[in-house]
Amino acid sequence: MTSSSAASRKALSKIACNRLQKELVEWEVNPPTGFKHKVTDNLQRWIIEVVGAPGTLYESEKYQLQVDFPEHYPMEAPQVIFLHPAPLHPHIYSNGHICLDILYDSWSPAMTVSSVCISILSMLSSSTAKQRPADNDRYVKNCRNGRSPKETRWWFHDDKV
Amino acid sequence: MSAWEPWRRSSRRQARNGTGAKMVLNLDLNVPPVESWLPEGASGSAHPCVSQEAAVPVHPQRSTPTREQQGVVPIPNNRLIIDVDALDDEVETWNWVSRNQSVMVVLDEDLESNPIQSGFTIVEPATTLPLNIHNKRERIPIDRTIINCDLYPDLGEENDAKRRAIMKPDPEPEKVVPKEPTFTCPICMSPLVEASSTICGHIFCQSCIKASIKAQKKCPTCRRKLTMNNFHRVYLPTAN
Numbered sequence: 001m002t003s004s005s006a007a008s009r010k011a012l013s014k015i016a017c018n019r020l021q022k023e024l025v026e027w028e029v030n031p032p033t034g035f036k037h038k039v040t041d042n043l044q045r046w047i048i049e050v051v052g053a054p055g056t057l058y059e060s061e062k063y064q065l066q067v068d069f070p071e072h073y074p075m076e077a078p079q080v081i082f083l084h085p086a087p088l089h090p091h092i093y094s095n096g097h098i099c100l101d102i103l104y105d106s107w108s109p110a111m112t113v114s115s116v117c118i119s120i121l122s123m124l125s126s127s128t129a130k131q132r133p134a135d136n137d138r139y140v141k142n143c144r145n146g147r148s149p150k151e152t153r154w155w156f157h158d159d160k161v
Numbered sequence: 162m163s164a165w166e167p168w169r170r171s172s173r174r175q176a177r178n179g180t181g182a183k184m185v186l187n188l189d190l191n192v193p194p195v196e197s198w199l200p201e202g203a204s205g206s207a208h209p210c211v212s213q214e215a216a217v218p219v220h221p222q223r224s225t226p227t228r229e230q231q232g233v234v235p236i237p238n239n240r241l242i243i244d245v246d247a248l249d250d251e252v253e254t255w256n257w258v259s260r261n262q263s264v265m266v267v268l269d270e271d272l273e274s275n276p277i278q279s280g281f282t283i284v285e286p287a288t289t290l291p292l293n294i295h296n297k298r299e300r301i302p303i304d305r306t307i308i309n310c311d312l313y314p315d316l317g318e319e320n321d322a323k324r325r326a327i328m329k330p331d332p333e334p335e336k337v338v339p340k341e342p343t344f345t346c347p348i349c350m351s352p353l354v355e356a357s358s359t360i361c362g363h364i365f366c367q368s369c370i371k372a373s374i375k376a377q378k379k380c381p382t383c384r385r386k387l388t389m390n391n392f393h394r395v396y397l398p399t400a401n
């Protein structure tokens with residue numbers, strides 16, 4: 001698709017800036033449950049704390065998401081990864097990359113940071129086993145040069161988590 | 162988990178359509194807890210349990226993910242009177258909550274083989290869904306007024322401004338229902354500029370839908386395939 005990690009390093013377009021400011025306001029009014037945006041003055045990179053939902057394998061565990069926005073957000077998806085240590089999950093690699101289609105091919109400009117967060121928490125919550133993806137080591141090795149997950153050609157898991 | 166399975170849209174679509182029908186049979190047909198929130202099946206992208214679809218038009222302002230864990234498909238009898246078609250449209254346009262709630266994060270999960278999980282994602286009790294614009298509009302200002310004035314007086318001016326923008330485009334103080342509804346574009350999250358409808362009926366700013374089609378060749382809300390000819394200006398009536 002149109003995404004690349006380089007894009008996320010370019011300054012935000014005016015449209016992206018406006019939209020992100022709206023999202024930030026919305027977030028402050030009504031943040032998604034279980035998430036806390038760590039306030040910085042960097043609109044282009046959000047650090048978001050997530051707490052595992054009650055009654056799930058990740059209950060009360062805290063993790064951090066790093067969300068980087070490309071120049072042409074929301075036409076392009078944000079890059080979303082878990083900061084170290086990433087939760088043990090069949091779709092989350094140890095380098096923090098997340099196998100979740102809405103972050104890549106299935107992104108839509110009508111999605112928001114908030115909706116992405118909810119999707120991620122839902123993904124966590126539906127997990128039945130704390131384990132890495134089967135190909136974790138191979139994948140992480142391939143990413144050693146700092147490759148963005150947006151450059152990965154993802155095959156989305158077809159299993160039950 | 163098992164080995165990776167190549168992910169193929171076409172085959173998945175077939176599976177979805179099949180399972181979609183099956184799902185409905187299990188539910189009250191007058192209640193579209195999952196299926197009807199999704200766009201008309203024609204685009205082939207409707208699938209309640211796939212994040213791809215369910216998460217599309219989420220609007221943070223109305224998200225109430227607390228209910229995410231409720232995990233039950235609501236089947237209230239009192240919704241028999243609801244026009245499903247109308248509901249469908251309105252839900253897509255207005256009820257971001259339900260979309261939000263139904264967000265599923267299961268990666269490409271097969272509904273048929275795992276119906277429980279798909280149920281898990283549905284969330285908002287139907288009775289709380291704003292089923293039409295008027296209800297929604299009346300409700301928001303009331304709630305927010307209470308919140309802002311009584312409970313959370315320290316909410317910022319920004320929020321107040323936001324609230325005003327939502328409920329009162331015109332500044333008459335005692336009006337509860339706004340005279341002119343302000344429609345927000347789901348892409349730029351600002352008031353619509355040169356409102357334009359896609360052939361699937363979804364409305365955006367003209368420039369926003371143009372940019373979206375250029376980037377993705379599909380509807381941002383329902384993922385229907387679109388070309389540059391597949392949208393047109395609409396001229397919304399005034400309220401008075």
Ligand SMILES: [Zn+2]
Pocket residue numbers: 346347348349350351353354365366369
């Ligand atoms: Zn717009």
Ligand SMILES: [Zn+2]
Pocket residue numbers: 200359361362363380381382383384385
């Ligand atoms: Zn559409």
